[in-house]
Amino acid sequence: MSRISWIGLGNIGQVVCKNLAKYGPSQGPVTVWNRTHQKAVDLDATSDGIVAVGSIAEAVSSSDIICLCLVDDAAVQDAFDTAIRDTVVKGKLFVDLSTVHPETAAAQAEKLQTYGAEYLASPIFGGVPLAVDRLITIALAGSSDAIAKFAPFTDGVICKNTITLANQPCEQASLLKLIGNFIRFSTIEVLCEASVLSEKVGLSQETLSKFVELLIPGPAAGQLKMLDSGAYHKVENPQIPISMAVKENAHLNDLAQKNGVKLRTLDTVTHHTDRVNKNRGPNASLMAIFGNIREESGLPFEN
Numbered sequence: 001m002s003r004i005s006w007i008g009l010g011n012i013g014q015v016v017c018k019n020l021a022k023y024g025p026s027q028g029p030v031t032v033w034n035r036t037h038q039k040a041v042d043l044d045a046t047s048d049g050i051v052a053v054g055s056i057a058e059a060v061s062s063s064d065i066i067c068l069c070l071v072d073d074a075a076v077q078d079a080f081d082t083a084i085r086d087t088v089v090k091g092k093l094f095v096d097l098s099t100v101h102p103e104t105a106a107a108q109a110e111k112l113q114t115y116g117a118e119y120l121a122s123p124i125f126g127g128v129p130l131a132v133d134r135l136i137t138i139a140l141a142g143s144s145d146a147i148a149k150f151a152p153f154t155d156g157v158i159c160k161n162t163i164t165l166a167n168q169p170c171e172q173a174s175l176l177k178l179i180g181n182f183i184r185f186s187t188i189e190v191l192c193e194a195s196v197l198s199e200k201v202g203l204s205q206e207t208l209s210k211f212v213e214l215l216i217p218g219p220a221a222g223q224l225k226m227l228d229s230g231a232y233h234k235v236e237n238p239q240i241p242i243s244m245a246v247k248e249n250a251h252l253n254d255l256a257q258k259n260g261v262k263l264r265t266l267d268t269v270t271h272h273t274d275r276v277n278k279n280r281g282p283n284a285s286l287m288a289i290f291g292n293i294r295e296e297s298g299l300p301f302e303n
């Protein structure tokens with residue numbers, strides 16, 4: 001049995017960490033560290049299965065497996081540099097659940113290998129509500145030995161499904177995460193545009209919803225309902241903040257540019273996410289691109 005630590009108690013990080021502590025087969029409590037220490041202290045107070053520490057070095061040195069779930073590439077790079085500088089990482093397994101550029105994942109894997117540690121890229125598919133119910137999917141890319149070490153903490157513990165990319169470069173998981181989200185964000189863009197056109201031409205939202213439910217059931221139907229509900233301009237803590245979409249679009253645009261691919265749909269999504277980020281701030285909902293598309297079509301931002 002492995003001892004396990006968790007670095008990064010943000011919106012999704014905290015939820016997944018709680019499930020790990022509650023359902024995971026770890027030896028002893030999960031050791032947690034967060035940049036804002038109070039969040040770790042507060043979480044510690046909720047469960048005997050969680051212990052807060054005050055430094056990355058303590059989190060790393062007290063466990064065999066160290067999970068990270070941090071906001072962006074710079075924070076991830078910083079955390080690994082601190083771990084390598086302040087403690088001995090040899091023999092440790094680092095599992096990175098953050099969404100990062102494939103080049104960032106590859107650089108961390110290479111750096112850790114130099115110091116005798118292993119790296120698994122493990123991005124998360126699905127938002128906070130799915131994470132609460134352990135219904136998220138994760139991808140795992142890295143050596144099969146490292147995947148076997150982390151497998152007891154995956155299906156039924158923190159997630160429903162794992163897409164295993166055994167003995168494949170860690171970049172593969174990051175690429176899948178980014179391309180998967182390109183599909184998700186583009187679907188939302190199309191639903192927003194279809195909804196605006198329907199309103200302008202006098203086709204009721206109810207009729208459009210019926211079509212989507214019958215012919216393209218699944219997440220799209222739920223997303224259309226969310227647009228109708230006006231949650232995109234009412235909710236203060238959105239499930240997908242626009243800042244997250246801006247980060248991922250930047251990574252996707254970089255990938256497209258470096259590989260000579262023209263992604264016109266991504267251009268459109270990026271235009272709208274950048275506008276929302278500029279006009280409504282980084283904590284606005286990704287769904288607020290609906291309001292932006294409405295404004296571009298002569299409708300008020302709010303529906």
Ligand SMILES: NC(=O)c1ccc[n+]([C@@H]2O[C@H](COP(=O)([O-])OP(=O)(O)OC[C@H]3O[C@@H](n4cnc5c(N)ncnc54)[C@H](OP(=O)(O)O)[C@@H]3O)[C@@H](O)[C@H]2O)c1
Pocket residue numbers: 008009010011012013014034035036037039069070071072074075078079097098099100124125126127128239240244
């Ligand atoms: N939320 C989702 O629905 C979702 C879904 C799939 C994947 N993801 C990915 O999962 C990761 C975490 O998402 P989240 O929703 O938990 O993000 P979040 O709520 O924004 O939290 C970000 C976390 O990163 C920490 N952090 C930020 N800058 C840091 C730095 N310079 N050094 C150390 N720690 C730093 C924050 O610490 P403080 O508490 O001190 O600010 C916090 O723990 C992201 O990469 C995101 O893209 C999120």
